Amino acid sequence: AQTVTQSQPEMSVQEAETVTLSCTYDTSESDYYLFWYKQPPSRQMILVIRQEAYKQQNATENRFSVNFQKAAKSFSLKISDSQLGDAAMYFCAIARGTYKYIFGTGTRLKVLA
Amino acid sequence: DTAVSQTPKYLVTQMGNDKSIKCEQNLGHDTMYWYKQDSKKFLKIMFSYNNKELIINETVPNRFSPKSPDKAHLNLHINSLELGDSAVYFCASSQGAGVGIFGSGTQLSVL
Structure with missing residues (x-):
């Protein structure tokens, strides 16, 4: 069975600073995908970044980047130059093949002005 | 154009x-x-x-019955609503293990 663990229920960051959200996962598969989703107060689930497990290079998307450590089964999200609009719940998720995404319990990110 | 649309956005109803x-x-x-x-x-x-065929049913009570008339539609019918059914229900779609695109959610409140 696949599991995803987010050990930080809540994080705070000062505007313009950098913050890292942690995620660890467990899977017996060698081929899978990892995702970070953002859920602002509007409730919409928005994809932030995606990583294919077979790729060694860490994915980046503008101010968002990941640190993917396959052997350690770790997939952290770094947000640089934090903005007020980054305040949201962030969910880490794993998917293998198709049909099922497993989500972590989420990290609430507060951005302080 | 909304990619994944679900209706209604809010649903308030009585038990049963x-x-x-x-x-x-x-x-x-x-x-x-x-x-x-x-x-x-x-x-x-x-x-x-997947392609209108049920692939996963995660031990959901049989009061919940999904129906997929075609690849583009997946509806959820809930019978005999209970207080514990109150939640936000999200529809999503993907192509294989690609990015999952979510709808905006339906907030269900059972009174």
Whole structure:
């Protein structure tokens, strides 16, 4: 069975600073995908970044980047130059093949002005 | 154009009633899902369909019945609603293990 663990229920960051959200996962598969989703107060689930497990290079998307450590089964999200609009719940998720995404319990990110 | 649209956005109803939530995607994806997000924000898969065929049913009570008339639609019918069914229900779609695109959610409140 696949599991995803987010050990930080809540994080705070000062505007313009950098913050890292942690995620660890467990899977017996060698081929899978990892995702970070953002859920602002509007409730919409928005994809932030995606990583294919077979790729060694860490994915980046503008101010968002990941640190993917396959052997350690770790997939952290770094947000640089934090903005007020980054305040949201962030969910880490794993998917293998198709049909099922497993989500972590989420990290609430507060951005302080 | 909304990629994954679900209706209604809010649903308030009495215990014991039957209700439906509709979902449509215009992305040409082959897989659609229903997720339940509880009051603690935990997201759990309920069902997934691939090309109209039920692939995953995650021990959901049989009061919940999904129906996929075609690849672009996945509806959720709930019979005999209970207080514990109150949650946000998300529809999503993907192409294979690609990016899951979510609808805006339906907030169900059972009184």
